Amino acid sequence: MKGQYANIINLAIGLVVIFGMMAAISPKGPDGFPILLGKSNLVVMLGFCTFNILLGAGMTFAILTGGIDLSVGRCLAVANVLFALVLNATSSLVLATAAALLCGAGVGLVNGVITVKGRIPSFIATLGTYMVCWGLAYVLSSGETITTNAEIMRRPFVRAWIPLAPVIVPVMAVVLAHFLLTNFKSGRFFYAVGGNVEAARLSGIAVDRVRIMAFVICGFCAGIGGVLYWTKLGSGSSLAGEAFELYAIAAVIIGGTSLSGGEGTVIGTFLGALIMGVLREGLVIREVSEHWQKVVFGAVIIAAVLFDSLRRRRRD
Numbered sequence: 427m428k429g430q431y432a433n434i435i436n437l438a439i440g441l442v443v444i445f446g447m448m449a450a451i452s453p454k455g456p457d458g459f460p461i462l463l464g465k466s467n468l469v470v471m472l473g474f475c476t477f478n479i480l481l482g483a484g485m486t487f488a489i490l491t492g493g494i495d496l497s498v499g500r501c502l503a504v505a506n507v508l509f510a511l512v513l514n515a516t517s518s519l520v521l522a523t524a525a526a527l528l529c530g531a532g533v534g535l536v537n538g539v540i541t542v543k544g545r546i547p548s549f550i551a552t553l554g555t556y557m558v559c560w561g562l563a564y565v566l567s568s569g570e571t572i573t574t575n576a577e578i579m580r581r582p583f584v585r586a587w588i589p590l591a592p593v594i595v596p597v598m599a600v601v602l603a604h605f606l607l608t609n610f611k612s613g614r615f616f617y618a619v620g621g622n623v624e625a626a627r628l629s630g631i632a633v634d635r636v637r638i639m640a641f642v643i644c645g646f647c648a649g650i651g652g653v654l655y656w657t658k659l660g661s662g663s664s665l666a667g668e669a670f671e672l673y674a675i676a677a678v679i680i681g682g683t684s685l686s687g688g689e690g691t692v693i694g695t696f697l698g699a700l701i702m703g704v705l706r707e708g709l710v711i712r713e714v715s716e717h718w719q720k721v722v723f724g725a726v727i728i729a730a731v732l733f734d735s736l737r738r739r740r741r742d
Contacts (some may be wrong), residue, residue: 430691433682437697444701461711470732471707472593478650478699479596479676483603484647486695489678490616492687493541495549498648498674500559501533502667505652507563510572510662517578523653528651531642533559538638572662575725588657595654599647603692608678616640620687653685676723677702679730
């Protein structure tokens with residue numbers, strides 16, 4: 427754990443350095459300050475980080491146990507569409523939210539059972555559910571954007587909650603996930619299973635249950651993401667969550683979680699998501715094309731994976 431906390435400190439320093447570099451190369455506004463530091467740009471940057479943080483928190487559990495979930499982006503889309511449909515049918519935020527969360531957790535459960543009980547690599551299993559969720563989202567929405575009842579948007583509670591949810595909910599997810607992983611014996615099981623499955627099994631840990639639970643948590647976070655997507659656009663869409671799974675995985679890897687499992691922190695994932703957000707906003711302000719942005723993100727991910735591999739080899 428000392429090594430992991432040292433990694434968090436290094437990530438925090440890296441975040442400050444990258445933010446300073448992006449601010450330095452950012453064009454100046456009328457007031458002489460870098461545009462990157464403007465309120466509107468900071469809001470956009472945090473908005474990009476919202477789903478990376480939330481989905482990354484759930485993805486951390488899956489990767490800690492030696493798995494991976496490629497379906498979270500499309501799972502978010504199904505949850506978002508289902509939320510909008512239930513909301514229009516019942517005008518109840520509680521029922522709509524419950525439907526989205528159950529949808530996310532259900533997809534996660536399916537992923538876990540197929541992977542663990544079916545003994546199928548999680549990459550293949552979740553790629554299959556990715557396609558299933560993609561099709562379901564399109565069928566449920568009939569390929570159209572589902573606009574929700576405008577009357578609901580005018581409720582005092584909703585108007586007060588919507589601006590805060592995309593910031594508060596991801597931060598709460600990180601805090602709760604960190605608390606679970608570091609303060610509960612069951613949280614330590616995720617590290618044990620990812621570190622050495624056979625040793626964990628011999629020590630009495632219900633390995634299959636832990637691995638399945640990791641996917642359920644991952645899917646549950648995607649369900650929450652479906653609700654948060656509605657708070658941003660006020661609608662349901664089968665296009666929601668496009669490529670979100672790639673950014674979530676990138677945040678986890680940049681945050682120092684080992685792809686081989688057993689090592690990593692949710693706080694690291696949080697910082698990894700912020701680093702991605704700063705990089706993206708800095709490149710957008712410099713008018714770097716979206717294609718070159720992907721090149722930069724890809725290079726950063728490769729560097730993070732190589733660093734993790736070299737670190738493990740040196741330790742071994």
